[in-house]
Amino acid sequence: MARLLELMLNGRPRTDAVADNLLLLDYLREIVGLTGTKTGCDGGECGACTVLVDDRPRLSCLTLAATMQGRRVDTIESLARDGRLSAVQRGFHEKLGSQCGYCTPGFIMASAGLLRRNPSPNENEIRAALGSNICRCTGYVKIIEAVKYAAELHAAGASP
Amino acid sequence: MNETVPARNIGSYVPMIDGPEKVSGRAKYTADLIAPGMLAGRMYRSPHSHAEILEVDIAEALRLPGVKAIVTGADCDRTFGVLPIARSEHPLARDKVRYRGEPVAAVAAIDDATAKRAVGLIRLKVRELPAYYTAQAALVPAACNIHAHRPGNVERDVLFELGSVEQGFGDADLVREASYNCAEVCQNQMEMHAAVADYDRERDRMTVHASTQVPYYVHLMLAQILDMDMSRIRVVKPHVGGGFGCRTETLNVELIAALLAKRAGGCVRMMINREETFITHRGRPETDIRLKLGLRRDGRITAVECECYQRGGAHSGYGVVTILYAGSMLYAIYDLHNVKYIGKRVLTNTPPCGAFRGHGTVDIRFAFESLLDQMAQELELDPIAVRRANYLTAPTFTDNDLMVNSYGLPECVDWVERASGWKARKGRLGNGKGLGFACSHYISGASKPVNWTGEPHATVKIKLDFDGSIVVLSGAADIGQGSTTILAQTVGEVLGLDLARIRVLTGDSEVVPKDNGSYSSRVTFMVGNAAIDAAHHLRRVLVEAAARKLEAKPEEIECLGEIYRAGAQDKGLTFNEVVTEALRDTGTITVTGNYSTIPQSHGGKKYRGAAIGGTMGYSYSAQVVEVSVDEDTGVVSVDKVWVAHDCGKALNRLTVEGQVQGSVWMGMGQAMSEETAYHDGLLITGNMLDYRVPTIEDSPPIEVGIVESNDPHGPFGAKEAGEGSLAAFLPALTNAIADAIGVRFNDLPVTPDRVFAAIEKRRRAHNGRSRAA
Numbered sequence: 001m002a003r004l005l006e007l008m009l010n011g012r013p014r015t016d017a018v019a020d021n022l023l024l025l026d027y028l029r030e031i032v033g034l035t036g037t038k039t040g041c042d043g044g045e046c047g048a049c050t051v052l053v054d055d056r057p058r059l060s061c062l063t064l065a066a067t068m069q070g071r072r073v074d075t076i077e078s079l080a081r082d083g084r085l086s087a088v089q090r091g092f093h094e095k096l097g098s099q100c101g102y103c104t105p106g107f108i109m110a111s112a113g114l115l116r117r118n119p120s121p122n123e124n125e126i127r128a129a130l131g132s133n134i135c136r137c138t139g140y141v142k143i144i145e146a147v148k149y150a151a152e153l154h155a156a157g158a159s160p
Numbered sequence: 161m162n163e164t165v166p167a168r169n170i171g172s173y174v175p176m177i178d179g180p181e182k183v184s185g186r187a188k189y190t191a192d193l194i195a196p197g198m199l200a201g202r203m204y205r206s207p208h209s210h211a212e213i214l215e216v217d218i219a220e221a222l223r224l225p226g227v228k229a230i231v232t233g234a235d236c237d238r239t240f241g242v243l244p245i246a247r248s249e250h251p252l253a254r255d256k257v258r259y260r261g262e263p264v265a266a267v268a269a270i271d272d273a274t275a276k277r278a279v280g281l282i283r284l285k286v287r288e289l290p291a292y293y294t295a296q297a298a299l300v301p302a303a304c305n306i307h308a309h310r311p312g313n314v315e316r317d318v319l320f321e322l323g324s325v326e327q328g329f330g331d332a333d334l335v336r337e338a339s340y341n342c343a344e345v346c347q348n349q350m351e352m353h354a355a356v357a358d359y360d361r362e363r364d365r366m367t368v369h370a371s372t373q374v375p376y377y378v379h380l381m382l383a384q385i386l387d388m389d390m391s392r393i394r395v396v397k398p399h400v401g402g403g404f405g406c407r408t409e410t411l412n413v414e415l416i417a418a419l420l421a422k423r424a425g426g427c428v429r430m431m432i433n434r435e436e437t438f439i440t441h442r443g444r445p446e447t448d449i450r451l452k453l454g455l456r457r458d459g460r461i462t463a464v465e466c467e468c469y470q471r472g473g474a475h476s477g478y479g480v481v482t483i484l485y486a487g488s489m490l491y492a493i494y495d496l497h498n499v500k501y502i503g504k505r506v507l508t509n510t511p512p513c514g515a516f517r518g519h520g521t522v523d524i525r526f527a528f529e530s531l532l533d534q535m536a537q538e539l540e541l542d543p544i545a546v547r548r549a550n551y552l553t554a555p556t557f558t559d560n561d562l563m564v565n566s567y568g569l570p571e572c573v574d575w576v577e578r579a580s581g582w583k584a585r586k587g588r589l590g591n592g593k594g595l596g597f598a599c600s601h602y603i604s605g606a607s608k609p610v611n612w613t614g615e616p617h618a619t620v621k622i623k624l625d626f627d628g629s630i631v632v633l634s635g636a637a638d639i640g641q642g643s644t645t646i647l648a649q650t651v652g653e654v655l656g657l658d659l660a661r662i663r664v665l666t667g668d669s670e671v672v673p674k675d676n677g678s679y680s681s682r683v684t685f686m687v688g689n690a691a692i693d694a695a696h697h698l699r700r701v702l703v704e705a706a707a708r709k710l711e712a713k714p715e716e717i718e719c720l721g722e723i724y725r726a727g728a729q730d731k732g733l734t735f736n737e738v739v740t741e742a743l744r745d746t747g748t749i750t751v752t753g754n755y756s757t758i759p760q761s762h763g764g765k766k767y768r769g770a771a772i773g774g775t776m777g778y779s780y781s782a783q784v785v786e787v788s789v790d791e792d793t794g795v796v797s798v799d800k801v802w803v804a805h806d807c808g809k810a811l812n813r814l815t816v817e818g819q820v821q822g823s824v825w826m827g828m829g830q831a832m833s834e835e836t837a838y839h840d841g842l843l844i845t846g847n848m849l850d851y852r853v854p855t856i857e858d859s860p861p862i863e864v865g866i867v868e869s870n871d872p873h874g875p876f877g878a879k880e881a882g883e884g885s886l887a888a889f890l891p892a893l894t895n896a897i898a899d900a901i902g903v904r905f906n907d908l909p910v911t912p913d914r915v916f917a918a919i920e921k922r923r924r925a926h927n928g929r930s931r932a933a
Contacts, residue, residue, distance in 0.1 A: 035192035036185020038401075040350050041434040045848035048350060076185035085183060093179040096818045100640025101182030102350040102401025108183060131857045134848060136350050136402050137640055139825025140856040142818055 007068045010034075010078035018065045024058075025049045027065035028075060036076040036105050040134070047133030050106040050113075051075050057113035057129075076105035079112060079159075087153035087160050088112045088146075097146030099137035107133050111147045115160035120151050166656025166721040169649040170876055173814040176645045177659060178399075178638065187399040190354035190371045191431045198356070199228055201420050201430035202275035204265040204282045205439070206257035209293075209509040209841030210306065211286035213255055216265055221281040226274035229424035230282075232265040236419060240381040242409035242610060246315075246476035248307060249512070251385055251415040257286070258306055258474035259511050260841040261439035263412050268420040268428045291841055295448065295471040295506035306474060306507045315472050316480045318487055318503035320767035322559040325454075328463025328498030332454030335463075336535050339450050341907040342523040342890075343835035344471065346443035347516055348853060351401020353440055354431045355414035357421035366422065367394045370414040373407040373637050374677030379669055380611070381410035382418055397667035400639040404826070405515040406442040407639070408679035409477060413440065435846035442477060442514025443836070445470040447486075447523040454498075455535045459549030463498040464490060468524065472505050473512035479505045481610075481772055482513070485520025488763070488773030490528070491558040493569065493601040493780070494550035499559065509841055515679060517826060518602060522887040526831075526908065529598035529891030534904060543597050543895070544577055547782075561764025562773055566879070568806025568869030569599060572782035575804035575865035580784035587899065592789045593799075596896025599782045602884030603775035604808075604874070605682025607761040616754035617682075618690035619673040622651065622698050624749040628736045630657065632664045632694075635675025636687045641882050642815040643683045647691050649811055650875055654695035655702075656721025657735070673752075681880030684811065685776060686755050688875030694753025701749055705742035706733055758873075777871040779884035780806040783824065785892040789900045794916025796897060797860075798828060801889070804865035808879035813866060819882040821862045827889030828860075829853050832909050 001020045006013070009032065018027055028034045028051070037060055040048030049060040052074040079086040088111045091097060098104040107130060114121055114129040121129065126147045135143060154160050181187035216232045233254035241247035253262050265282050269275035292298035298306070298313040306313055329335050356369040366388060372378050375397045383390040400407070417430035432440065448469040454462035468486050472479040487501035516522075536543040547569075552558075554567035576597070577583065586595050609617060621633040632651050638644040648662045666672055675687060699719060706724035707714040710733065716726050725732025733741075742749060763774030786800045803824050810816040833852040837845045845851040870877035890908065898904045903918045 029192075030194065033194065034185070035188065035194065038189070038351075039191065039431075040352070041848055045434070046350065076183075080184055085180065089183040093183045094175050096175065096814050098176075098179060098182045099642070099818055099822065100350065100402040101179075101187050101399060102189060102640075104182050105185050127857050131855050134350065134853060134855065136348060136404070136826075136853065137822050138818060139821040139828075139862055140859045141821045141825075141862050143856065 003066055005066055005069055007070065008072040010074055020066055022065045023061055024063040024065045024068060025060035028060060034075050034077050038102055038105055040103065047110065048103050048106040050109045050133065052109055052113050055113060055116050057110045076108060079108065081159055087158035088115065088150040090153060091146035091150030095142050095146040095149050097138065097143040103133060103135045107135065107143060111150065112160045115151060115154050119154055164720045164723040167652060167658040169652040169659060170811045174645060174649060174812045175814065176642050177648050177664065178644055189351055189399045189401055190356055190369050193356045193369055193398065195427055198427040198429050199268040199270065199424055200272040200275045201266060201268050201417055201428045202279050203263045203416065203432070204279045206253060206260060206262045206264050206284065208257055208286055208288060209260045209291035210289040211257050212289060213253060213257060213284070213286055215285040217283040218265060221267060221278040224274065224278045224281060226270040227267060227278045228270065229268040229420050230265060231419045231423050236385060238385050238387065240385055240410055240415060241476055242377060242478055243476065243480060244611065246480060248309065249475040251412045251419060259509050261511060261843065262474065263416060266416045266420055268424045291509040293508060293510055293838060293841055295469045295508060298506050298508045306509060310507055313507040315476055315505040315507050316483050318483055318501065318769060320487065321500040322766060323498035325463045325465050325498050325500045329454040331456065332462040333457045334535055334539055335452065335454045336531060337450065337452040338531050338906055340527040340530065342447045342526060343908055344443060344446040345516065345830045345834045346438055346441060346836055346851060347404035347406040348848065348851060349402030349404055349406060352432060352434055352437040353411060353413045355417035356427065356429045357417040358427040359421040359425060361425040365392050366418055367396065368414055368418055369396045369398055371400050371407060372397055372414065373400070373403040373639050373679055374409065375637060375667060375669060376635060376674050376677055378410045378414055381415060385415045386418055386422060395669045397637050400637065403639040403678065404517045405519060405679065408515045408677065409442065411440055434848065438846040438851065439511050439843055441473065441511035444516035444522065445472055445482065445513040449523060449527040451527045451531050453531050453535060455539065457539060459541055459546040461494060461496060461550050464496060465500045466490060466524065467502040469504050469506060471508050471510065473508055473510045475512040477512045478515040479513065482515065482520045484769040484772035486524045488560055488562065488770065489521040490524065491560050492562045492564055492778050493599060495552050497559055510838060517823065518883050518886040519680065521602060522890065525600045525887035526890040529888065530894055530904070530906065533891065533895040544573060544582065547573055547599055560766060560770055560773065563761045564778060565873060566777060566808060566869040566871040567780065568867040569780040569782065571867040572780050572804035572806050573599065575867060576782045576784045576802045579863060579865060580802040582784060592791055592900055594787055594896045594900030596785045596892040596894065596899055597783070598888040598891035598895060600884055600887035601778050601780050602880060603680055604685040604777040604779060604880040605775055606680045607757040607763065607774040607776060608771050609676050616756045618675060618686040618755040620687060620690040620694045620753045621673055622694045622751050624698060624739060626743060628739045630655065630662045632662060632691065633672045634664065634666050634687060635672045636666055636683050637678040638666060639678050641678065641819060642812065643678065643687065645815065646684050646688055646811055650688050650691045651695040654692055655699055656719060681883045684878055684880065685874055688878060689755035690753045692753065692875050693755060694751050697751035697753060701742055701751065702738050706738045709733055709741045776873045777808060777879040779880045781885040781888050783888040783892040785889065785896045787893065787896040787900055789897060789915065791901065791919050794912035794919060796832065796910060796915060798893070799860060801860055801862045803862060803885050804867050805881060805885050806867040806869050807881040808871040808874040809868050809877035810866045811876060811878050816866055816881045817864045820864045820885045823883060823886040824862050824889050825854065825859060827886040830908060831890040831893045833911060835909055
């Protein structure tokens with residue numbers, strides 16, 4: 001069965017016919033073509049597919065697309081404004097929170113979600129917010145630095 | 161007076177030049193290459209560990225509407241493998257299956273759901289054979305051969321004795337022997353394997369995009385498997401989501417995708433899932449080590465005897481090299497004489513192992529540094545003083561003919577001793593807390609390439625055209641380690657130009673020069689040197705052009721990057737003016753830079769395989785790990801790590817720190833939680849919950865000290881930074897636990913249940929003694 005899905009995707013209204021069993025992850029990647037959101041596991045293990053639904057981090061691999069009716073979904077592609085990286089993106093880039101880059105969209109969306117609800121998190125709050133995202137390159141040290149730096153940039157006026 | 165100065169590009173903190181793509185979601189990885197009309201590929205994998213194939217029945221699957229192609233072992237009788245001496249693997253099993261999960265057939269269909277249904281309709285008929293899941297089981301005399309050409313299931317036997325261990329042990333004040341077991345571990349890189357193969361039947365051309373560290377090897381193996389001329393194949397490496405060694409050889413994924421594309425006459429995207437990525441494996445083998453050391457009271461090591469068994473899995477892969485590294489790399493870190501090594505690489509009915517980060521050196525280093533620590537304690541010597549008593553003096557050659565030109569280990573040791581407060585804090589941290597110390601090392605690229613063709617080890621081209629932009633062309637595979645950035649930095653440094661002027665093109669065989677790939681930490685050293693060579697050629701061309709224009713001699717020209725001038729009073733020419741002059745005679749300028757290792761670095765001939773371990777420069781690492789052990793639960797927490805790494809010269813301090821932290825952390829995963837497990841050959845840890853990698857909440861602060869020993873042959877003095885710090889973590893951890901609770905763990909990983917059991921055992925023994933007293 002398919003149904004009509006109407007949602008706000010990256011700030012734009014959008015309507016698609018989606019199968020009932022279509023995952024949000026596959027909808028974003030295969031139907032819409034937003035491949036910034038990554039598949040890193042067989043379901044709910046790694047956090048690479050994290051997107052924001054109404055500003056809250058959510059695993060798109062465990063979410064049916066059809067349940068996004070009327071919701072606001074933001075992916076990694078939504079963060080840059082007028083061609084400028086957001087605070088979290090800048091943090092991950094400049095502090096090397098990203099090496100191979102594959103887990104990065106998930107980490108950045110989880111971090112952006114954190115900063116939207118808590119603009120100045122301490123280290124424990126950062127660790128707790130990113131506890132379900134796996135990175136295999138960095139050892140997380142520079143990811144923590146990246147998020148701290150992003151919070152500073154955010155406080156100075158940059159969008160998260 | 162002109163204030164222009166050349167731009168400086170090395171030695172500082174430089175964010176990766178491809179970072180903006182990665183943080184914005186624009187970076188394309190193989191699975192992201194979605195094209196209209198492409199077919200979905202899926203594999204049918206063996207449910208048997210070891211069996212003779214009687215029939216692969218694909219008739220019903222072929223009848224399913226939407227199925228465009230099915231291939232089986234019958235379609236390809238050719239073999240592949242990374243080592244020219246051990247190419248015995250078929251992309252799809254023929255005659256026999258040798259591990260559970262080995263690909264037997266593959267389907268290309270109009271969509272993934274159809275491909276999945278078709279796979280479910282494939283029938284495999286077999287005659288089961290006895291299967292062996294451990295090295296010990298595969299070695300019993302009655303075991304049948306997994307490969308006919310490897311009698312007794314021994315992939316490779318290694319034996320050497322340099323000096324006399326008998327005499328060495330005789331000279332020792334203390335001789336101890338211990339056994340160690342390191343579980344099999346997996347790279348588990350974040351990007352699952354994928355390949356997109358596009359066959360153009362009209363022109364008989366094949367294009368393959370693959371998630372690989374070695375596009376050139378993939379190219380070679382595609383030609384071999386497809387029986388196509390290499391000139392008809394194009395291999396592209398898009399962004400790659402990590403590798404850590406599992407992609408340093410051609411994988412069946414890209415070969416099967418290409419076989420399907422050729423059969424279907426179209427484009428096939430093969431994406432395998434996390435469980436299949438684990439089964440594709442190429443991780444570090446389960447290793448059993450028996451180690452015997454002789455130590456004098458003055459801290460000198462007098463003899464080493466080491467026996468090593470590796471459970472290699474069902475195919476050769478890098479196996480011969482892995483078992484040789486384990487022996488050869490006993491050397492080149494300490495001044496050792498009287499060394500005996502016995503190595504056995506064993507074939508088993510488990511997924512094939514490969515070249516995991518720190519290839520061949522890690523488990524041996526764990527055993528060595530553990531036993532040394534234990535013996536130091538027994539002789540009441542400071543473990544750091546024991547290392548100091550055994551330093552090499554560079555330049556030197558080891559007993560197995562490895563060339564050591566730069567040796568920053570003493571500075572690494574000094575740095576971690578100071579930074580961790582070792583002298584004041586060791587043994588004084590209180591109950592359940594401890595400090596552990598260990599060292600490790602690694603090569604900066606194998607001096608002899610796997611495929612010896614006589615060509616230079618690395619080639620880089622630079623193109624300069626009317627627009628004045630520098631385009632660096634290299635086959636070096638950036639897999640997240642930052643090689644593309646290093647190329648831009650080295651070229652920019654020689655030319656004195658800002659990175660904004662420099663673009664780097666990599667990863668497309670149609671455009672870039674061949675490169676052997678990203679493995680054995682070769683890229684910064686070898687490709688970096690080739691890039692410097694190319695940049696010097698270009699600089700010469702530009703200086704000559706400036707001299708012509710300014711009517712001066714080339715040796716009078718001062719190159720300031722954006723300005724070329726003939727003397728301090730001359731206002732000079734802008735870079736663009738020099739480029740215009742340089743192009744007048746030849747049009748577009750292309751220069752080539754090469755690098756080759758020197759013969760003295762190629763290792764020796766004292767035993768068969770002695771070339772393995774030879775490199776132009778060894779990196780060195782020292783670590784102090786601080787732990788807290790909860791004696792009620794057995795949970796070990798790593799509170800802090802201090803690591804110093806001798807990378808010769810940090811071309812990019814940011815990426816060196818990132819590589820060193822990542823290495824240490826990956827060592828932590830192996831030491832504390834990661835292990836594969838099989839039930840009758842069935843992988844039961846094929847996901848990231850059962851294969852437990854540390855999360856951000858388990859991971860400690862890792863403070864990095866960069867030691868610069870300025871290698872005489874390294875690019876601006878640099879050596880590797882991405883592997884050498886992994887191994888030291890493992891023994892530093894177990895040494896710290898021994899310091900904290902007085903129990904030594906010789907088996908990895910040190911999981912809470914193992915710690916708890918050991919604490920309980922000690923408690924019971926203690927209670928028993930108390931009662932007896």
